[in-house]
Amino acid sequence: MARIGVFICHCGENISATVDCEKVAKVASEFPGVAVSVDYKYMCSDPGQNLVKEAIIEHKLTGVVVSACSPRMHEPTFRNACAEAGLNPFLCEMANIREHCSWVHEKGDATTQKAIDIVRTLVEKVKRNEALAPIYVPISKTAVVIGGGVAGIQAALDIADAGHKVVMVEREPSIGGHMSQLSETFPTLDCSQCILTPRMVDVARHPNITLYTYAEIESVDGSIGNFNVKIRLKSKSLDEKVCTGCGACIQKCPVKKIPSEFEQGLGMRTAIYVPFPQAVPNKPVIDRKNCTYYIKGKCKVCEIVCPTKAIRFDQEDSFVEVQAGALLLATGFDVLKTSAFPEYGYGKYKDVIDGLQFERLASASGPTKGEIRRPSDGQIPKKIVFIACAGSRDPAKGREYCSKICCMYTAKHAMLYKHKVHEGTPYIFYMDIRATGKMYEEFVRRAIEEDEVKYIRGRVSQVYEKNGKLIVRGVDTLLMGQPVEIEADMVVLATAGIANQGSEELAQKLHVSYDKHKFFSEAHPKLKPVETNTAGIFLAGACQSTKDIPETVAAASGAAAKVVGLFSNDMLKRDPLIAIVKKSPPPVYSSCTGCFMCIQVCPYQAIDKEEIKDRNGNIIKTISHINPGLCQGCGTCVAFCKSKSIDILGYNHDQVYAEVSALLNE
Amino acid sequence: MNNIQQKTKELLESGACTLIIGYEKGTGGKARPVFVRKAEHAAKLIFDESCDQNIAGYLYRQEIKNESKKAIVANNHTLKSIVELASENQIHEGDFMVLAFTAEGEIIELKSFEEIEKHVATLYHGLNDEDKATMQKIEAMTMEERWGFWENEFSKCIKCYACRASCPMCYCPTCTVEINQPQWIPVPSHTLGNLEWHVMRAMHLAGRCITCGQCAKSCPLDLPIHLLTYKVALDSEQYFDSVAGTSVCANNVLATFKTEDHENFIR
Amino acid sequence: MQKKIGYYPGCSLEGSAREYNESVQTLAKAFDVTLEQVPDWNCCGATAAHNLNKVLSFALPARILANAEKAGMENILVPCAACYNRLSMVQHELGKNESLRNEVNAIIEADLKCNLKILNIIQFIQMFISDFVGDKQQLLFNKKVACYYGCLLVRPNDVLGFDRAEDPQMMDEVMKSLGADTIDWPFKTECCGAGLSVSRTDIVGNLSGRIVKEAADRGAEAIIVACPMCHSNLDMRRPAIEKAIGEKIDIPVIYISQAIDMALGKTQKETGINRHFVPVNIELKKKEAEPQVVIEKTEEK
């Protein structure tokens, strides 16, 4: 006979404001099989948990329903509490009367009744729960870090320093990411490359780190502790072991007019190239889309000039497979291109550039050697208009979020411009100035007060070209909405930070969730900021939402700590909510008919065949068998199996059937 | 007709076979299945238009599985069922001999599953005119009329499970109707439970029904329940290009998917 | 083959913009398109109705739509940009808001399906004219022109779904196909002053003045429009414009339909350009054999 305990949480007033918790507890106490039903202000607090524990012992409970928030929030909390009181944790279920009830309905009888229905449903389910034991699987103590920007670099070094193996995968020919493109960094104005490049070299030299550049994730299967990661090493058309990185090929390459990705199209590169002089590894790759040999079938100048004969024109993409216990996503972000702004000319005006392009103009290693010159004619601009929130905080552009970094870098840009062109006038159109970091507000004040940057609070409606000038039409909302027109020589759009290209595809390969802007989603916005909903996959940096450098580095170290924590155990404990093929006594053995269609269904290749033999070793029957180490518990085979021979622990036929009838029958 | 009797007689006499599963003359102008074990009884066997029962289901019966040398006289339905059963791993190549007929009525032995597949490929797969007409009639009805039609039919069902017993694809030793924890299908035969049973039966036959109509032929109440599995079979072909009983190595329509499968109802 | 399309002229085309109506009629006739007027049509409500009463502003266009639906029309041509905008907005809104639709249905005693295809003049040209111009074109529109779209044709873009909201291109393409050189200018969708034409002619002079001056500065020999309001502000209000900018500018303002008619060699009377305030002194060149009538598709963004 079931003895179920029901515990109704008020969640302060989060639940009790709209649900009559006392009534729910009272009604639940009369459900068949319920031995005790109580309500309490904060069930997840220590006294609340004790209430559960004491009731388990006092009433010899066979099951517990905690009626509170989402199981995605506190199921582990209460299952642990049950275990501490000697009840198998899998005999505890949560009835979600907060997210799915009190928060989404108005106060009233219907809401209380819904809470009662939800509790009754879970009581019926828990009566059918079975005591389960966790599954233990070994952990491969290698982490794959995807992305070699500052986030990936920081995380990789932290994990490697803790003594674990790291495989870093970078899509571009060099690690370094966006940070390596930046000129100087706010609020200290120290040179970006000066602080980053030593860390890049550390990655390349670290004995625990294997670095794959010009490489992408091909596929990922498996799960936490045992991911199988297949990495595509795109052909560099070069034998890296032979190449010394002398650069003779780059100097002689006849194709010199390819817009450089690193220079944001403001500089040119050759077809065989390293993205920038401090690249790691500092060995070139051939860009086959632009190489004369691959287009026309002849040239091979690089092969001729190469002193070590390292060029390999027929090299193909190759693959490596890595067994990894954890994955760390550090794929970074991108910025919206100026072509996304019809009102600012659809990208057709050369002197309307984005913030990242300005970084290159301001960088001492950039295409203008750090002189601020406008792209169209190389003149030094006398007036620059900076437009903040270009695409950010703009629902009409589909991006209602704040990109967070633009206020600061725009202030920095205006400052750098003023430092380099003393007679120049920088204007900044802004909505609000968000300078909420250490020394950030002071930095902005410096721009305004010392460098006399002209801040105009208002939006820009249009930019157009006339007589070699860019006419910027906007409004000054602090001057009672007065229209403003500025004849500028250059316009810099602080375009919105967006998810990196290919992030959706990568998320789908890894089965991590992402938001509508294609940024990866964290498991919990406050308490699990560096974890994804997929166990064993962690997030660092701007691939989650745009972040500045200090935040990115902090997140990367946080994610690294999570990986190191995971690797501190030899075995991983997993919930046993997996599918099983039901067995029965002889002569039937199992209702499984051996049609093996479930093998086709399973996405994890977790199902194979099992022979049932008699004492003499003769095969009586061949049935399906599910490997508990591989099964992830999706249950697709369960719904497919016609004879209902497969069931899934935690969501078994009896439980879900009981839930349906309990939900509908008062 | 002589050639079937001649052929099977030879098989039994030579000892190549010890059991022939075929048809004999029944009552009311119908043929019925017969098991022939002796050469002198081969004369009982017939094969003509009346032999329309699908008898593939005998092949996996435990009692018959143990007989090593057996042959089956297979009509077109039986052949398709053999292919489908083979794809579902219920029967195995070489365990039995298949005697089939050419379009001209010539008896032939199909020596492998591949030969059966090839033979099946030459056969007509669609519905007969009468069934087509009924399907169209039902599909042209309003929703309420369709519900009324089926409610009336299901109300007559007595849950004798003759449909299940006669279908070669219903081979599960423990059928879902026999499970009582939970009780998926109610035991008494009321309209609601009958409806659930027939919906479940049709869904279980998705991508597996070879449209022989044996279920309806066996129904003592003449309910047009074959149309339910036909509907599923037609949809499987229309949307997923899957025709049951045509390939031994085909995957089941519901056990596979394409990312580009196109629906228009999911919001 | 006779082609047929529903036609809603609206008030302007019966009054101040009758030359627009004439040119559209001429154009349709030249390409064997029958324009079938929506039976018993009424005012679209224009900008006045939605300032007064929301339901009225829906009911007026809804009645037009209902009459068109009842007459079995599938497409209707609405040359006036304001009418086009109102009809499209109302059909869109009623299509997705069932309760409002029921309310409006009750008022106008109809049962709206909201499935009409509502075409503005440019869409009409793309659908029925552009592909068939070919040999019919007698004169080459060998002029530098400024295509001026105004506000109502392209906004709100997510509802109308026509062209791009900033820097639209469709009219430019039509003009290019006739041999014109279209200028790239920033004021394609700039405000002309609209209804202030009556109450504050000085403001219209300023706003429209900017437009006309910019077009002239960039070397345009004509301004091409598709909206009666724009036309009257740029054409009829030219004295106010000249007063505002202190400069005399004589470039004519031509409806896109008139421009095609002109290229077809139609007379002043047929095109209606004789009715303009700013005289249309444009001499078109005789077309050589094998003219270029390829319509280039400009890439989105």
Add this chain to the structure above:
Amino acid sequence: METNNNNSFEPKVVAFVCNWCTYAGADLTGTSRIKYAPNVKIIRFPCTGRIDYMLLMKAFANGADGIIVSGCHPNDCHYTSGNFHARRRWMIFRNLCDFIGMDMNRVVFSWVSAAEGAKWAEIVNTTVDTIRQLGPATSFQKLIKNSVFEEVGNE
């Protein structure tokens, strides 16, 4: 409770949702405090691939007026392909149910991701509205009534 008067009729709707996308999406609806009709109650499954069509039949057989089935968008399945299998299953099942005259307006299928809290509320509200207009699932209720009589009669 069920009457033909639409004003007092409160539809009973069961939602079968997957744990990773729609359940989390519905959690987000809660965290965002977006209000929706209380008529819908959720049953959690690991994946849409787990949702047995017989459970849908059982929901109707137990008096549901409507059903929502919802999971991860295509390509977003936590388990790679459960939703693709489910999608095929629903395509066949839905047509079969339609063929026997069940009102498929009562069964709403949707993809709601963990980020689509507002979409979840919208799906719930429109479903409840639709079913409120359709009225109680009388066709099934008649059968339920008769079946109870049969089962009692048999005892």
